[in-house]
Amino acid sequence: MPSGAEQDASLAYRSYVLLVLVIVYTFNFIDRQIVGILAVPIKSELHLSDSQLGLMGGLAFALFYTFLGIPIARLADRVSRTGIMTVSLALWSLMTAVCGLTQNFAQLFMARVAVGIGEAGGVTPAYSLICDYFPVKERARALSVYSFGIPIGAALGIVLGGFITSLMSWRMAFFIVGLAGLLITPLLKFTVREPVRGALDPIRVGSDNDRISGAASTDAIATTLSLFKVMALLARKPSFWGLSLGAACASMTGYGLFFWAPSFLVRSFHLSLLHASFSYGGIVLVGGLMGIWVGGALADRYGERHRSMYAFIPGIAFVTTVPFYVAGVLSTTLWISAAVLLVPTALGLVWLGPVLTAVQHLVPSNMRATASALFLFMNNLIGIGLGTTVIGVVSDSMRARFGVESLRYAILAGTSFYLIAAMLLFFAGRKLARDWV
DSSP: OOHHHHHHOOHHHHHHHHHHHHHHHHHHHHHHHHHHHHHHHHHHHTTOOOHHHHHIIIIHHHHHHHHHHHHHHHHTSOHHHHEEEEEEHHHHHHHHHHHHOOOOOOOOHEEEEHHHHHTSSSHHHHHHHHHHHSSSSGHHHHHHHHHHHHHHHHHHHHHHHHHHHHHSOOOHHHHHHHHHHHHHHHHHHHHOHHHHHTOEEEEEHHHHHHHHSOOOOOOHHHHOOOOHHHHHHHOOOOHHHHHHHHHHHHHHHHHHHHHHHHHHHHHHHHOOOHHHHHHHHHHHHHHHHHHHHHHHHHHHTTTOOOHHHHHHHHHHHHHHHHHHHHHHHOOOOOHHHHHHHHHHHTTTTTTHHHHHHHHHHTTTTGHHHHHHHHHHHHHHHHHHHHHHHHHHHHHHHHHHHHGHHHHHHHHHEEEETTHHHHHHHHHTTTTTHHHHO
């Protein structure tokens, strides 16, 4: 394995690092989303309502995941990012296994809180690492590839959860995926090295025409600004608010669907748990990979000349998702519903590469992990914390009128947040060129 600067510049090693980070992120989402398919047997055994399931799947995870993300990111701007990610991976995997030991709603809620505590250190350090391994012109695609962990992990969580539960039990599903995550911690710890912060960033000196590429000064990179200075810098940038709140509104529907879609297929189409897991797992995997890659490729192609495209591309995608979701959710034929839902699943994840790349470039390199944490704070507190909960509460409120079909109409109501997300991203796009660092 090459060392030092040669290692950082090696395409083979950079690709290897990205692969390891994708694997870790995949386990992040397996452990995060497995509760979606397990909600069916958990609801039956523990006698939970949809509102309780929504709280367990959303707020329980998001509660500490969002609040701890900021101090952990501040630490990641100072110390080893790979070390932080290794500890986080071990903790969230262990606590996922503990979920299989719970006996009631309160215990399961607290176990999911602990999973969220572990996962709080798993994402923002990775964003920062990727930006120090890949040059600016490749970052949207690199962050898109990293984001492949979302559909791969979500699909595997759904499929493995359904398969293991069908053979054994939902408790064994938690045990197996949790212990599997523990087994990959050495891979991250001993094979991924810390790159030089900001080494691949272009630096402007003098006039706008004077541009040099290379490592930023050691003193500048070593100086980590206070959290309040980072917040003050971002607070003055309207594009940050548009990107963050827009992504958060989209995530309300996205995370909500990840969690509730398997239950929807079981209730409305009378599928077995295993059939539902394979059906929706396939939709998430194929649609998610397509959407994420297309978003990153388009952003790298058009974003360098027109910064606004980092926001406009996902904004257009969000507007387009709504009619497809309406058609897919209202369909009463399984194969038609599955085929139609493939399209908005892809469009709903187009935002990841463009928006994450834009957020990285609103601040200097030694503030990226913290900026990412502030972005994820809003995105996850609103998206994860409220998405599954709101759909569950709406489903319970509609039960008297629609019976078992209440979840279908609750999901349909949730798609309206994509339109709000689109408006916020169109606003952000008009401000990006001015706010870009």
